[in-house]
Amino acid sequence: MDDARSRLITSAQELLWERGYTATSPRAIQSRAGAGQGSMYHHFTGKADLAGAAIRRTAEEMTPGARSRLEGPGSPLERLRAYLRVERDVLRGCRLGRLVQDQDVVTDPHLLEPIDAVFSGTIARLAEVLREAQEAGEVRADADPDQVAATLVAVIQGGYVLARAHGSTERYTAAIEGVLSLVTASP
Amino acid sequence: MDDARSRLITSAQELLWERGYTATSPRAIQSRAGAGQGSMYHHFTGKADLAGAAIRRTAEEMTPGARSRLEGPGSPLERLRAYLRVERDVLRGCRLGRLVQDQDVVTDPHLLEPIDAVFSGTIARLAEVLREAQEAGEVRADADPDQVAATLVAVIQGGYVLARAHGSTERYTAAIEGVLSLVTASP
DNA sequence: GTCTATAGGAGGATAGAC
DNA sequence: GTCTATCCTCCTATAGAC
Numbered sequence: 001m002d003d004a005r006s007r008l009i010t011s012a013q014e015l016l017w018e019r020g021y022t023a024t025s026p027r028a029i030q031s032r033a034g035a036g037q038g039s040m041y042h043h044f045t046g047k048a049d050l051a052g053a054a055i056r057r058t059a060e061e062m063t064p065g066a067r068s069r070l071e072g073p074g075s076p077l078e079r080l081r082a083y084l085r086v087e088r089d090v091l092r093g094c095r096l097g098r099l100v101q102d103q104d105v106v107t108d109p110h111l112l113e114p115i116d117a118v119f120s121g122t123i124a125r126l127a128e129v130l131r132e133a134q135e136a137g138e139v140r141a142d143a144d145p146d147q148v149a150a151t152l153v154a155v156i157q158g159g160y161v162l163a164r165a166h167g168s169t170e171r172y173t174a175a176i177e178g179v180l181s182l183v184t185a186s187p
Numbered sequence: 188m189d190d191a192r193s194r195l196i197t198s199a200q201e202l203l204w205e206r207g208y209t210a211t212s213p214r215a216i217q218s219r220a221g222a223g224q225g226s227m228y229h230h231f232t233g234k235a236d237l238a239g240a241a242i243r244r245t246a247e248e249m250t251p252g253a254r255s256r257l258e259g260p261g262s263p264l265e266r267l268r269a270y271l272r273v274e275r276d277v278l279r280g281c282r283l284g285r286l287v288q289d290q291d292v293v294t295d296p297h298l299l300e301p302i303d304a305v306f307s308g309t310i311a312r313l314a315e316v317l318r319e320a321q322e323a324g325e326v327r328a329d330a331d332p333d334q335v336a337a338t339l340v341a342v343i344q345g346g347y348v349l350a351r352a353h354g355s356t357e358r359y360t361a362a363i364e365g366v367l368s369l370v371t372a373s374p
Numbered sequence: 375g376t377c378t379a380t381a382g383g384a385g386g387a388t389a390g391a392c
Numbered sequence: 393g394t395c396t397a398t399c400c401t402c403c404t405a406t407a408g409a410c
Contacts, residue, residue: 004375019290023209025403037405038376047404098288100351101280103206116352123358143368150349150358151365157348158341164287165303171310171337178338181330182369191393212385224387225394234386 005043007033012054017095021051021102021111052110058095059114063121070125076133077184080126084152084176090169093160123149130183140185148183155179192230194220199241204282208238208289208298239297245282246301250308257312263320264371267313271339271363277356280347310336317370327372335370342366 011033015024026047030040044050069083096115105111126149133139139148155175162171198220202211213234217227231237256270283302292298313336320326326335342362349358 020207020209020288022207023290026405027403036377038378041405042375093288094348097348097352100348101207101285101288103210106351106354112352112354116354119349119352119358140369140373142373144365147361147365148369149365150346150361151342151363151369154342154345154349154358154362155338155366156341156345158343158345159337161281161284161287161344161348162306162337162341164293165284165299165306167293167299167303171306171341174334174337175341176338178331178334178336179342179366179369182327182335182338182366186327186329186373213387214385223395225396228387229393 004033004035004039008035008040008043008050009053009057012050013058013095016051016054016058016099017092021099021105024051026050048108048111052114055096055099055111056114059118062096062118066122067125070129075138076129076136077138079129080133080152080183081180083126084156084180088156088172090160090163090172091167093164094157097157097160119153123153126152133183138185139183143183152179152183191220191222191226195222195227195230195237196240196244199237200245200282203238203241203245203286204279208286208292211238213237235295235298239301242283242286242298243301246305249283249305253309254312257316262325263316263323264325266316267320267339267370268367270313271343271367275343275359277347277350277359278354280351281344284344284347306340310340313339320370325372326370330370339366339370 008029011029012024015028015032019028024047026037026040029050030036033040040050044053065086066083069086070079072079072082074082096118099105099111099115105115123146127145130139130143130145130148134141134143134145155178159172159175162175163169165171195216198216199211202215202219206215211234213224213227216237217223220227227237231240252273253270256273257266259266259269261269283305286292286298286302292302310333314332317326317330317332317335321328321330321332342365346359346362349362350356352358
């Protein structure tokens with residue numbers, strides 16, 4: 001899987017993460033992939049097409065990890081903690097979430113849809129685990145699982161923002177631990 | 188205050204909000220402000236300098252509103268609710284938070300510092316109100332006010348991300364209401 | 375499949391006239 | 393203070409040869 005086409009997608013994934021969509025040029029992708037203009041325009045119709053492939057691959061790469069942590073061993077609350085506390089590349093930001101600030105991404109359904117799908121799926125799975133946790137008495141019963149699931153994902157995404165603004169992971173950790181203390185049912 | 192210098196800053200504020208830093212060109216700022224090249228480079232040393240002025244002005248414009256809602260009338264918890272539920276231009280995103288995804292912004296201390304200052308100030312003020320709320324028994328006492336304050340700001344910032352990804356404000360509202368239900372002390 | 379050549383436009387900035 | 397002219401580089405894409 002290290003043919004030119006695949007290498008181009010890999011480079012696009014990296015650059016999309018580092019610089020976003022608008023700030024990433026076909027040239028930069030090509031040179032990082034060690035491929036020429038002709039190669040790229042042979043495999044893809046243009047920048048947007050290649051970016052779409054990169055986004056879809058990133059989405060596929062992120063799903064299994066989240067899934068396994070939320071469906072893994074441990075009580076519902078323990079699985080929620082494991083998911084929220086998993087090590088993330090905080091200062092680099094979310095590979096998908098950061099793209100959503102890009103006007104050209106939000107405007108192109110082919111680019112936006114796979115991103116939204118990841119968030120939707122994550123929220124749905126978190127809500128499921130939250131329901132289990134409520135049944136087990138680990139999470140207060142008077143909270144709406146769907147709302148709280150959105151809250152949890154928002155804390156992660158917002159934690160990235162605070163960390164990048166502050167230049168350190170501290171704020172991210174504080175936000176995560178803060179929400180964890182709140183979801184946990186009072187003794 | 189509608190001289191060329193001020194108009195350039197206003198245009199820069201708008202474009203920074205709409206397109207971010209990298210995707211905003213001096214040309215675009217000038218044409219929106221109705222000013223020429225010469226005018227801009229007379230008042231500012233370049234794009235970064237003008238952007239810095241725009242960011243500082245936006246920061247100044249955001250502070251009073253937040254301050255008044257958190258120091259206004261009502262119980263501590265009511266003030267927290269008022270702050271979190273205030274109407275925001277959700278789909279447009281945060282004027283400052285969105286810039287933090289931009290590599291060129293994070294790299295330039297003159298651009299990043301005023302952004303971080305707003306977040307730091309907001310977190311500090313929220314922590315203060317949270318402490319009051321705990322004393323009043325409105326918020327569970329076993330939570331760290333500084334952590335929860337970071338959580339609240341993160342939920343807002345992350346709510347923007349979810350909303351833009353989904354193309355609707357629903358997810359934002361869900362995240363906000365979710366965290367509000369969690370901070371409120373159990374009956 | 376991949377390379378090179380080429381193209382029109384935009385980006386960011388400087389210089390000097392008015 | 394503001395205008396116009398000018399500069400070099402990068403952007404994204406197309407064309408056609410190998």
